Amino acid sequence: MTQRLPAATPPSVLPTTLPVDATSSTKKVTRELLRTLPKTDLHCHLDGSLRLSTILDLGQRQKVKLPADDEDGLARAIHKGERCEDLVHYLKAFDVTCSVLQTEEALERAAFELAEDAAAENVWHLEVRYAPVLHTRRGLSLARINDAVLSGLRRASRKYDITTGVILCGIRNMDPRDSYRLAELAVVYKGRGVVAFDLAGGERGNPAKDHVKAFELIRQNNMATTVHAGEAYGPASIKQALHDCGAHRIGHGTRLAEDGDLLAYICDHRIPLEVCLLSNVQTGVVADLSRHPLRLYFDLGVRVSVNTDNRLITDTKVTDELWRAHTELAFTLEELKILIVQGFKSAFLPYREKRELLRRVNDTLAELTGSLPRGAVLAREVDIDDELLRDAFTPEIRVDTDRV
Numbered sequence: 001m002t003q004r005l006p007a008a009t010p011p012s013v014l015p016t017t018l019p020v021d022a023t024s025s026t027k028k029v030t031r032e033l034l035r036t037l038p039k040t041d042l043h044c045h046l047d048g049s050l051r052l053s054t055i056l057d058l059g060q061r062q063k064v065k066l067p068a069d070d071e072d073g074l075a076r077a078i079h080k081g082e083r084c085e086d087l088v089h090y091l092k093a094f095d096v097t098c099s100v101l102q103t104e105e106a107l108e109r110a111a112f113e114l115a116e117d118a119a120a121e122n123v124w125h126l127e128v129r130y131a132p133v134l135h136t137r138r139g140l141s142l143a144r145i146n147d148a149v150l151s152g153l154r155r156a157s158r159k160y161d162i163t164t165g166v167i168l169c170g171i172r173n174m175d176p177r178d179s180y181r182l183a184e185l186a187v188v189y190k191g192r193g194v195v196a197f198d199l200a201g202g203e204r205g206n207p208a209k210d211h212v213k214a215f216e217l218i219r220q221n222n223m224a225t226t227v228h229a230g231e232a233y234g235p236a237s238i239k240q241a242l243h244d245c246g247a248h249r250i251g252h253g254t255r256l257a258e259d260g261d262l263l264a265y266i267c268d269h270r271i272p273l274e275v276c277l278l279s280n281v282q283t284g285v286v287a288d289l290s291r292h293p294l295r296l297y298f299d300l301g302v303r304v305s306v307n308t309d310n311r312l313i314t315d316t317k318v319t320d321e322l323w324r325a326h327t328e329l330a331f332t333l334e335e336l337k338i339l340i341v342q343g344f345k346s347a348f349l350p351y352r353e354k355r356e357l358l359r360r361v362n363d364t365l366a367e368l369t370g371s372l373p374r375g376a377v378l379a380r381e382v383d384i385d386d387e388l389l390r391d392a393f394t395p396e397i398r399v400d401t402d403r404v
């Protein structure tokens with residue numbers, strides 16, 4: 001499905017004055033080494049990333065009928081790690097996970113455990129996304145749902161060395177008025193744990209531009225957006241995400257390689273792609289990993305990060321995604337380190353916080369691999385002004401808070 005574009009020289013990100021051995025490492029890449037490195041997970045769905053044992057436990061406590069009563073049976077029922085016919089088929093697993101995520105306790109626990117699992121593989125920054133509208137079956141308000149998720153993430157951040165942010169999702173195949181309500185919720189929680197707004201769900205036949213009002217509200221309130229696009233539909237969907245919705249990042253972007261002009265635009269404007277390798281194989285977006293366009297994007301200098309999408313349903317971790325980039329797409333340790341750094345650069349974090357985090361990341365990568373990531377030496381030499389305009393103003397929230 002991908003048109004192979006001619007390989008190009010990466011743009012001039014390499015400083016010319018590096019010490020000779022500053023960007024080369026002789027360390028052997030192992031899964032364990034990758035586990036120890038600091039990482040981000042910027043594209044991770046709460047309802048796709050529960051523990052099997054937690055689903056069973058919650059089902060029992062809440063008297064919810066599940067398709068199986070043991071972990072193996074449940075894994076089969078949700079197609080854990082299996083290739084699915086298409087995205088719609090894949091999304092069916094979420095009916096099971098969402099059936100036990102209808103109480104505040106369950107949502108708090110799921111969010112906490114997700115951050116705990118991420119911290120266990122040294123994810124230092126996690127952005128969790130979900131659609132609160134899928135958790136209202138037992139009468140919870142959107143605000144109470146979101147409070148529960150934020151509370152679970154805060155509990156994990158107190159216990160582990162991990163920062164977190166929530167991305168609220170509108171759903172493509174739902175009424176655009178629902179997306180608008182979720183955008184309002186995102187604005188109300190701006191600066192209080194919600195960092196961006198997304199559009200998820202079946203891409204084909206459900207154009208992002210139908211939800212343009214929600215994105216207008218988000219942008220008018222100076223919030224960040226990311227949109228699932230170019231996963232189950234072609235580059236036209238990515239164009240809409242960028243130009244109709246104002247996306248600051250693209251979820252997946254797997255089919256971007258079919259449009260060289262758009263690819264150049266994304267690269268030139270440093271718009272990050274949230275790549276999810278194993279999820280793309282599971283949903284049949286790519287025939288096999290060796291044909292994934294991540295390698296092409298990276299070689300062309302596009303800002304790319306690797307992410308899990310759904311830790312449970314896809315049966316993956318960021319460590320696994322990096323490992324497969326190494327084994328199937330021949331990413332060297334130096335290249336994997338750049339992928340990692342690009343993840344941190346792409347995070348929806350305040351600039352000053354991100355800069356401090358990146359310093360720590362560079363130092364830790366150097367310590368664990370024997371060399372700094374490429375570009376890090378130059379970045380450290382740049383003297384950056386510390387002032388942040390944001391601190392000087394109280395943001396004006398333009399949303400009718402009574403409706404949330």
Ligand SMILES: [Zn+2]
Nearest residue numbers: 045228251309
């Ligand atoms: Zn996703």
